[in-house]
Amino acid sequence: MKSLSRRARRIQRNQRLRKSPGLNLVSLMDIFTILVFFLLVNASSDSELPSQKVMKLPDSTAEQPPEETLRVLxxxxxxxxxxxxxxxxxxxxxxxxxxxxxxxxxxxxxxxxSAGGENDTLTVLADQSVPYEIIRRVVETSRVLEFRQVAFAASQISDPAEEASQL
Known part of the structure; x- marks a missing residue:
């Protein structure tokens, strides 16, 4: 066996050092796991109102967003x-x-x-074109079941007085 010259050993050593390190997938997997959990938690939120394509809600100037309640659409x-x-x-x-x-x-x-009657509030979301008689019957049905509060959802618009002052 022939021993390598100094120059050949230096070239081999430099070639070993030049190899790019492998990709560390552990930290990348951690980031994606956190991202998936974040999206799952936020996607399951029920606080969004139905799309405007499905129904047209009446307009309101209320400033508070609706609570999470049992919803009748x-x-x-x-x-x-x-x-x-x-x-x-x-x-x-x-x-x-x-x-x-x-x-x-x-x-x-x-x-x-629902345990212990915690869910005694009902939110009714009704299309503008739905006859009042139907809405009255839904409220009557909720009253028979002793819902303490019945709320009606509407699309939030800005206050007309504020709009006039901004012009």
């Missing part, structure tokens, strides 16, 4: 509780009467899930 086609269809609006209109039975059953079920 009355669209042009159906009555929904937290996004789950409970009754078709056409059937409810034709039925007449006071209490909407499928809605009463769903709200009673939702109340049974």
């Amino acid at each position: 009355i669209s042009r086609e159906a009555i929904l509780v937290h996004g789950q269809s409970v009754a078709k609006l056409e059937e409810v209109t034709n039925e007449g009467g006071g209490v909407i039975e499928p809605l009463r059953e769903e709200l009673a079920y939702r109340l049974s899930l």
Whole structure:
């Protein structure tokens, strides 16, 4: 065996040192894990109102955002509780009467899930075109189940007095 010259050993040593270090995936995985948890927590928030394409809410000048409550959405086609269809609006209109039975059953079920009556507030989101009679019947149904507070959601607009002063 022939021993390498000084120059050959120096070249080999420099080639070993020039190799790029491998990518450290542990810290990259940590960053992505934190990002995924952040997105999951924020995506599950229920505080957003339905899109303007689905329904047109009446306007309001209230300054406080709505609380997290049990939501009943009355669209042009159906009555929904937290996004789950409970009754078709056409059937409810034709039925007449006071209490909407499928809605009463769903709200009673939702109340049974909440412990100790913590969830005794109801928020009604109704399209502008929904007849008042339907909204009255939804409120009557919630009254039968003894909801203490019924709130109505509306699109927030700025105060007309403020708009006039800004002009």
